[in-house]
Structures are given as C-alpha cells and as structure tokens.
Amino acid sequence: MKRSSRPGLVTLLLMCLPLFVHGAEPLRIATEGAYPPFNYIDEQGRLTGFDVDIARALCEALETECTFTAVPWEELIPHLESGDYDVIVASMARTPEREQRVDFTDHYYRSRSAFVARSGSGLLLNRQNLRGKRLAASVGSVQAEYLERRYADIADIVTPPTSGDAFAMLAAGEVDAVLSDSLNGLDFLDSERGREFDFVGDALPPEDVSGAAHIAVRKGEQALVKRLNRALARIRVEGTYDRINHRYFPFSIY
C-alpha cells in the first residue's frame, strides 16, 4: 500500500472548510446563572432561562453555533475583556461605568426595579421610615448601586453575591427588604418561600435605576453589535421573541 501517512491536500482543505463557512466559529456566551427567571441552573443542572433562550434564538438568526458558560456576576466583564468569551447575555443594564469597558447592543427587554418585603410589614419608602432598616441587593447590580447612593447614610446596605442570596436573607428575616428587578422579584414571590411577601411602594422610575437589559460585547466590536442588533430585530419580526417571552412571562416585556 502506497498510501502516505500524511494527510492529503484534499483532507487538509476539508479540515479548513469550517473556516470558510460564514460564522462557523461558535459564539461564546456568558451569563450569571443565578438570576431567575432570566438565567439560572435548573434541577438537571442545565443553564436555562429567558436570557439563555433569547441568546440561542439570536445565534440561530446569526446562523452560528454558540456555547454557554455561567460566570459570577462580578467576573462577567473582566473575563469578557480578557477574551474568555465573546458575549454577555445576563440582563445587564447599561451604565456609564460599564460603557467605558464594553459595547452594548440595543435593549432586549425592559423592566422596573421594586422593593420586596413581608406583606403587611407597613414598610414605607421614605427616608424617615427606612432609617435603621436593613436593605439588600445583589452585589455589583444597579440596584445595589442605587441603595448605596440613596440610603447608605441611614440604612444598612447588604450586597450578597446573588439576588437569590438576598431573597434567602429576606425570607430568613435577616433583612427587611430586597431591591431587585420586579420580574426577578416575581419569581421569588411566586415561590413557596415568597408567599408571605409582596411588592412594597411604587416601582422605581427607570431613570433612577435602569430598567433596560442589553447584551455586552468587547469594546470595539462594532460589527458584532450590528449583527446582534439585526438578529434581534429579526427574531422580533419573526415572532420567535414573542414565543420565548410568553414561555416565561404572562405579558410582553420588550
């Protein structure tokens, strides 16, 4: 047999074929994995949620494969910057500080932040009433930043790693109220632990605490931003977005 052990030229070319196919490199996507119902790990240990489903739909629209990793909230941007992945889909709000480090796409849903406390606790959202109270929000979130900014001087601000931790503290009575996105809060309130709790006060104005969720990419990747925006517009028009929306929420959240 005269066959050479080296790969033939044709084989080499075939191996290079994936490179020639547009967008065949998988898009690496990161999310937190601790923010139900947007991104969380289910009982089978799978990363799932509204953010994850939207991201999958976008990859389909872009005709590209994608992979997902769960990363703690505070490490999301640093690992993006160092190139461990390409995209963050984690219900991230657009703030001036974050804008300096990453580029954002258009929003893919909007929601408002609200306080959650025990039903009938009579908690009122004024400086008088909140004096001395313990307030929680997940670390590094815009809600945490808001609490620090507004009430740090009169109340105890606690910032556990995830919103789940914050609600656990609330359920255990360790804090008096949690400030979180209302859809994330609804997830807690609908659960068994949350039966004795309710929203208190008015939802925060979107100007005070950003209510829009964006997708983040490395700074300078404007081409990717454009592609993602176009894909987002496409899944909106096709109805894919609405399908995913109504899988998780009983109303439209765009």
Add this chain to the structure above:
Amino acid sequence: MAAPNHTPDGRSADAPPAPVQQGHLGLVPAVLVFGALLLALFAGTSLLVGKALVDIEQLATDTRDVLLPGLIRHQGTAVNIERLRGFGEVVLTTPDPERRRRIRLAAHILANDSVFEQESRVHQTIRLAYEAILYVARTRDEQEKGAEWIANRLETIEARIEALAREADGEQIRRLYHTGRLLNGVQHAATPLELARLEAAFNAVAVHLPGESGGWREVIEQRRAIINAGETAEARWAAARQTLEALADSLSTRAALRASDRSGLIVKLAEQARLVGTGALLTLLAVLLILALLWRRHILLPILAATRGLEQVQSTHHPVELPHVRIRELDAINRAVERFGQMLAQLRDANTQLRRLSDRDGLTGIPNRRRFDTAYANLSKLARRHSRPLAVIMMDIDFFKAYNDTYGHLQGDDCLKRVAHAIERVAHRTGDVVARYGGEEFVAVLPETDAPGALRIAERMQAAVADLAIEHRSSTVAGHVTVSMGVAASGPEHPLDPEALVDMADQALLRAKRNGRNRICTATDGKQCEPERTPGH
C-alpha cells in the same frame, strides 16, 4: 496656419471665395449637438427615475426600521392590554386566593412596565385598570375575611341556640331553630333582595327572642356589606374593562390605518416610478425616431442622391442637379458631383464638336471624304454580310472649273454649297451619307437601296440641282449648273460586290461624262445612259 496668400483650403486668396450658403451645419457640430441633447435627455430621465427610486428606497427603509418595529411594539401593547383584561377577570372570579395573589402581582408588574409605552394615555389607562384590579383583589380579600367571620359567628350562634333550646318550650324551640336556619341562609345570600327577604323573616321571628337577636343581626349586616362590596367591585371592574377594550380598539384601528397608508404610499411611489420610467422610455424612443428621421433626411438620403447622381453622370455624361443639403460637408459633395457632371457634359460636347469637325467638310458642312470612307466601309461590310441592298451614287458638277473661271472662286464656293445642300436634302434617310468626295465631286451611299431605288434618288438629285437653276453661261450642255451621275447598286436582282460599288459608280460617272454630261449612268447600263434633262421636264 495656411500660407499667406492662400485660404485654408489651399485655393489662392485672389480667387473669389465660394458663396457661403445660409443655414449650413457642420457634420461634427451637428453630431455633437444631438449627442449633447440625447445625453441631457438621458440625464434628466435618470434623475427623475433615480429620485423616484430613492424615494421608494427611503420609504422601504423607513418601513423596515420605523414602521415595522412600531407595529410590533403596538402588537406587544395589544397583547398586554388583553392580558390585563384577562387578569382582571380572573381576579374577579377566581375563588382561589393564591391564584388571585399571583395574578395580582403579575398585573402589578404589567401596569408598572406600561411606563415604557410610547403613549402616556396607554400608560394611564393601564394604570387605572390596574387600580381597579387591585381594588377588586382587596375587596375579594375583605369579602373572604367577612365570610370567615360570619362562619365563625354562626358556630357561636348555633351553640347558643342549642343551649337556649334545652330550656325552652315547644314553640320557642321551633322559633329558635327557624332563626338558626334563617341565619344559615344569610351566609349564602347572593343578592340584596334575597338578603332582604331573609332579614324580614328574621325580624318576624326575632320579636319573640328578646335579648339575643340583637347580636345575631350583625351576621346580616356583615353579609350585606359583603354583597355591596362585591357589587361595587364588579362595577368598578366593568368600567375598567370597558376602557381597556376601547383602548385596544383604537390602537388596532390606528395600526391598521398606518400600515394601509404606508402600503398605499409605496404603491403610489412605485407607480410614479413606473410612469416616469415609461414616459422616459417613450420620450427616448420618440427622440431616437426623430434622430433616425433626421439622419435619414440630412445624411443618408443626401449621400444616396449624391451616389446616384454620380452614377447618372458617369453613364449619361449629362449634368445633374442635386438638392441643397443642410450638412455642409454633404452639400460640398453634392456641389462637387454637379461640377463633375458639368465637366463631363462639357467634355462630351467638346468631343462631339471635335468629331463633327473631323467628319465634316469645312466649306459645305456635309460629311467629308473621310467620313464617307468610314461609313462606306461599314455599310458595305454589313451589306455583304447580310446580303442587303446597297447603292452608291457618284456625281460631279459639270464644267465647274469653267464656272470658277467665269464667276470667281467665291461664287464657285457658293455653288458648291448650294449643290451639296440640295443633294443632301434628297438623301435624308437615316443611314444615308452624302459626302463631298473631291473638289466638285460628291458621293452618296444609300443602304437598303436597290438599283431602281438608287436610280430614282439619283434622278431626284439631278432634278434638285436643276431646280437650283444656278446660271452657268460657260456650260455647253445647259444654261445652268448640271451634274453628271454614276449609280452602282447591289441587290438581289443585281448582285454585285458591295465593296466594289464605289469603283463601279465611278466608272458609271465616267461613262456619263463621256456620253455628254448632265446624265445618269448606272453600272449595269451599257454604253448608253439616261439622256440629259432640261429644266421644265
């Protein structure tokens, strides 16, 4: 620059310049002008069509980037309005407090998020509808608490009735249990009317139960409160639901209108573009048609006419007249062809002149010897080849030298002329050639003429000369000028060698002279010939 003494086309500056025709167009300027016109038309058309297409593109882009997202957002709003309506219905009707709470929370978030709606009236309407839902939820909660209180109270009342019944008599026992049943009925009274009836019945019995019944009336009051609260809540929700439905209707109508307007606009623009395009195409075709006609009239036809004129000139050697043409260069061609024609005609005329001169006798103007020789050679050959009759008449003016001596050479010349013309007039048929053979000698060759015919012609000639009656006192045969003639003819009756006819006619002439002059002798005559003629015969 041309040389100082010459105009640019090389002619001497001293020659008069060619007259400039008015309104002549150069070919190159004409082509440039039409080309520029065509280009302008093209550019204008492209601009118009391009503008229409740009408008369409802008509209399509706006539809994709503004209208379509707007319609989708509107769809989201419509869904939310419908969901909120559903939430309200559930909160109003569900007996499950857990479900009620969950739906209320969802409605709460929906209403909060409506702040993101583009129109504030949508936000306001949704918020107010949520207030109604909240009211209904709270009412239901209150109602449940009230019902629970009633249930508890009834337990206490029943225990009391048991206790009282042990001490009472038959009638009182019956009344007590009746009251108990009435109060149980109150627990489930659904309408104010039903409650009123029960209340009336209760009052009727209660008069017989002093002391206790006051406290038991509270159950009825509580039930009334529950019923009223329910009716208020239902009314409040009905109003809110109506506002939601009206809002949904107006939004959907508006969305439909916007979409239909947009599509109408696109259709209109597309039609505009189509019209402009078609109009431009038709204009272009018309212009091309006009250009083609102009081309045909001012370039093609003139060239063809010039070509035909040239052919005509070459074939006929006649001058030709060509029309004036607008295009300068083509007009120059036409004028050149005309000049060529004129030149050829002049040449032809000169040629004819020359030939005439070379063929004619200078004095008399009739053909000369040379001409006769050529004609006779041809005719005799033809006659011989085709066996046709041919005749030759030779004649000589009698005593001509004496005439000259008597009357002078000038008169002699005049006599020659008159005789020549006279005999030429006789032999005037086509093909006949009458020529001056020598000084006073004439000859005629007559094709298609046999001997008798030739003789007749000779006699006529003789008579013509006699009729001239030119005085000749030196003639010994008559007082006027006469001729002697020799005739030779070849024909079917007298086959002679056509090429020898001249000799034979000459011989005959000699015989005529010897036999006395003023007579005709034929080649076939013997020594005798025709007698002399005298004037008057």
